[in-house]
Amino acid sequence: xxxxxxxxxxxxxxxxxxxxxxxxxxxxxxxxxxxxxxxxxxxxxxxxxxxxxxxxxxxxxxxxxxxxxxxxxxxxxxxxxxxxxxxxxxxxxxxxxxxxxxxxxxxxxxxxxxxxxxxxxxxxxxxxxxxxxxxxxxxxxxxxxxxxxxxxxxxxxxxxxxxxxxxxxxxxxxxxxxxxxxxxxxxxxxxxxxxxxxxxxxxxxxxxxxxxxxxxxxxxxxxxxxxxxxxxxxxxxxxxxxxxxxxxxxxxxxxxxxxxxxxxxxxxxxxxxx
Numbered sequence: 001x002x003x004x005x006x007x008x009x010x011x012x013x014x015x016x017x018x019x020x021x022x023x024x025x026x027x028x029x030x031x032x033x034x035x036x037x038x039x040x041x042x043x044x045x046x047x048x049x050x051x052x053x054x055x056x057x058x059x060x061x062x063x064x065x066x067x068x069x070x071x072x073x074x075x076x077x078x079x080x081x082x083x084x085x086x087x088x089x090x091x092x093x094x095x096x097x098x099x100x101x102x103x104x105x106x107x108x109x110x111x112x113x114x115x116x117x118x119x120x121x122x123x124x125x126x127x128x129x130x131x132x133x134x135x136x137x138x139x140x141x142x143x144x145x146x147x148x149x150x151x152x153x154x155x156x157x158x159x160x161x162x163x164x165x166x167x168x169x170x171x172x173x174x175x176x177x178x179x180x181x182x183x184x185x186x187x188x189x190x191x192x193x194x195x196x197x198x199x200x201x202x203x204x205x206x207x208x209x210x211x212x213x214x215x216x217x218x219x220x221x222x223x224x225x226x227x228x229x230x231x232x233x234x235x236x237x238x239x240x241x242x243x244x245x246x247x248x249x250x251x252x253x254x255x256x257x258x259x260x261x262x263x264x265x266x267x268x269x270x271x272x273x274x
Contacts, residue, residue: 026251033248035070042249045240046213050229051239055246057215061223065209066198068134069141071193076138077145078187084146085153086175105143112139113207121208128210131219136208137201141194148193152186153179192261196254202227213218226250 044054088094116136126132156179164174168172210222211232224232226246235241 004156029244029247029251033244033246036245037249041245042131049238050213050233050242055226055229055242055249057213058224058226058229058246059249060215061209062199062225062227064130064219064223065133065137065205065225066195068130068219069137069198070194072134073138073141073145074191077142077190078149080142080178081146081149081153082175085150086171086179101143101146104139105110105147106142109140109201110203110207113135113204115139116204116208126207127220128212128222129220130209130216130223133205133209133225134219136204137198140201140204141197144191144194144197149183149187152183154191155186189262192258195257199225199250200227200253201225202231206231226253 041054042059043056045057046055047053064228080140084094084098113136116132116139120126120132120135121128126135160182161174162180164178165171169177205225205228208226209225211224211228212222214221216223227250230246230250233239233246
């Protein structure tokens with residue numbers, strides 16, 4: 001009994017400590033950055049390498065790179081997870097693929113950035129561009145999408161599949177119309193985690209997208225994401241105030257995305273329950 005109480009006390013203490021550290025970091029960023037955010041900051045172009053003006057092209061660049069990465073990685077990751085769970089039989093080939101997926105998840109981002117620079121930027125001739133960055137970052141989020149979708153698929157009871165098949169539905173119809181709708185929340189969670197990974201990435205973006213302070217007009221244009229912009233402002237001593245403002249805005253965007261994801265998940269869950 002004493003050991004149980006001691007264990008729960010330690011867990012509660014560590015949980016509260018973790019939450020306190022998180023709130024302290026977010027609070028400090030908000031305290032330093034929110035006062036610098038204005039309509040001009042959001043709508044104007046940067047001036048003097050970002051020391052003055054706004055970050056409108058940087059926001060658009062972040063959306064472009066994130067969108068390209070999700071468009072590339074989401075179908076591949078979800079399809080791979082469906083194949084692993086619903087169609088493949090556990091064997092040597094599947095174990096090898098899973099091992100390589102786990103290894104890919106553990107590769108440092110700077111290594112993926114160097115690969116993206118050598119292969120997409122130089123070898124394929126895409127140059128520093130949104131496309132090169134999106135392709136490179138998609139390699140980073142593939143393991144997240146595959147693992148989260150796999151775990152979501154495994155939560156669907158086997159009786160759902162058996163009932164659908166017994167009524168004459170094909171394997172694909174069962175997967176598409178029964179299994180996937182039941183685990184939309186888990187798939188959505190993987191997508192949210194992937195978005196957070198993309199918008200917070202710096203090394204890969206710096207080596208593949210470049211750092212142009214302009215709105216990209218095509219997939220082959222160079223641009224700059226908010227994380228990279230924040231890093232350059234802080235590392236090169238251009239403007240600490242603008243760096244904190246960019247960080248605060250980035251935190252706000254992530255919080256909004258997570259909030260919308262929770263609302264969508266609740267509505268999907270409610271609709272599915274009905």
